Amino acid sequence: GAGVSQSPSNKVTEKGKDVELRCDPISGHTALYWYRQSLGQGLEFLIYFQGNSAPDKSGLPSDRFSAERTGGSVSTLTIQRTQQEDSAVYLCASSREQSNYGYTFGSGTRLTVV
């Protein structure tokens, strides 16, 4: 596609529910990244995929967070048993290979846990 597409754009969920966030990267981009941005904060790295494998999962905050990527394309970030501190904007980005030259970001999913 023309850009990185994320869905849903907004999600309100009740504490304790599971949520799935989807990212569709730019066609041909082999690298995919998930970041989290809390109100007024910078971007917090969550996970990086090269193809379908995840060489770096070091940023996932807890075992309630998981992510997968299938077919070297679409990725899903799953948060189980959501907590209020999970409320944030979840941003997905993609690039050709490992990019020293920056990423293309989607518009994000704004998650609110009530």
Next chain:
Amino acid sequence: QKEVEQDPGPLSVPEGAIVSLNCTYSNSAFQYFMWYRQYSRKGPELLMYTYSSGNKEDGRFTAQVDKSSKYISLFIRDSQPSDSATYLCATYHNAGKSTFGDGTTLTVKP
């Protein structure tokens, strides 16, 4: 200590002013540096990237890296109201990960 520290702002300037946005970083091994612009309720948009020390110019924007002092700057000339946004500096690590500053919010008043 954060790996990348950024002047928090907010910064408010009149239209036409020269804007200077700054970051410092702690790891001397960093080689690649980026500036992103983020409008409200949008994802960050890559503005410029630089490698090692030196300057890079693109239109009204100039990125500067001084590795001896671990200092990164972005200059905006002839600032416009459309430049009003949050600006994020970032460094690139090995294996795909970038570290971002917390952002500086800029308002350019007509």
